[in-house]
Amino acid sequence: MVAFCEELKASTEMIMGPQESIHTVALLPEEGPEDFTAKFEATVQGLEDYIVFADLLGGTPCNTVSRLILEGRAIDLYAGMNLPMVIEFINSSLTGNEGTTLNVQKKVLSRSMTSCQTLMMMKMSRLVWESGSIISDSFPIYQR
Numbered sequence: 001m002v003a004f005c006e007e008l009k010a011s012t013e014m015i016m017g018p019q020e021s022i023h024t025v026a027l028l029p030e031e032g033p034e035d036f037t038a039k040f041e042a043t044v045q046g047l048e049d050y051i052v053f054a055d056l057l058g059g060t061p062c063n064t065v066s067r068l069i070l071e072g073r074a075i076d077l078y079a080g081m082n083l084p085m086v087i088e089f090i091n092s093s094l095t096g097n098e099g100t101t102l103n104v105q106k107k108v109l110s111r112s113m114t115s116c117q118t119l120m121m122m123k124m125s126r127l128v129w130e131s132g133s134i135i136s137d138s139f140p141i142y143q144r
Contacts, residue, residue, distance in 0.1 A: 001028060004055060012086050019090070023047075027060055036064050053081040 003026030013019050025043050027036050040061075044050060054062035057079035065077050 003028065008081070008083060008086065011083055012090070015087060016090055025061070033060055033064050036060055037068075040064065051076045051078065053086065054079040055081050 003024070005024040005026055009019065009022050009024050012022065023043050025036070025040050052065050052075055054065065054077060056062060059079075062077065062079050065075060069075050069077060
């Protein structure tokens with residue numbers, strides 16, 4: 001079975017060329033949050049600075065990484081990933097006409113994706129954080 005994140009990376013590479021800085025972590029139908037957490041931790045081990053794109057807000061990958069953020073991990077997590085968003089994000093780092101790549105990338109993400117951190121803070125401020133999981137597909141991790 002090929003996961004959404006793997007196909008999204010392949011499609012991105014078809015358009016943008018090889019993307020060694022994109023790592024995928026697939027959630028397969030037979031896997032649960034613990035399996036996904038182990039795969040995620042193995043993938044990001046040794047990466048110092050990275051951004052996580054999740055396909056669905058409220059899905060298992062987004063919830064899993066959200067829990068790591070709530071435990072104090074400094075992770076940029078965005079939900080609502082799709083091919084045009086990933087391409088625009090990569091292009092923003094290649095154009096060279098921005099002040100800093102990170103600032104432009106965050107502007108791109110704020111225009112085109114939902115920041116899970118912002119939504120988590122809103123939920124937490126209302127004390128309605130829900131820890132349930134909904135099975136979603138998977139997501140890529142972009143190493144800065």
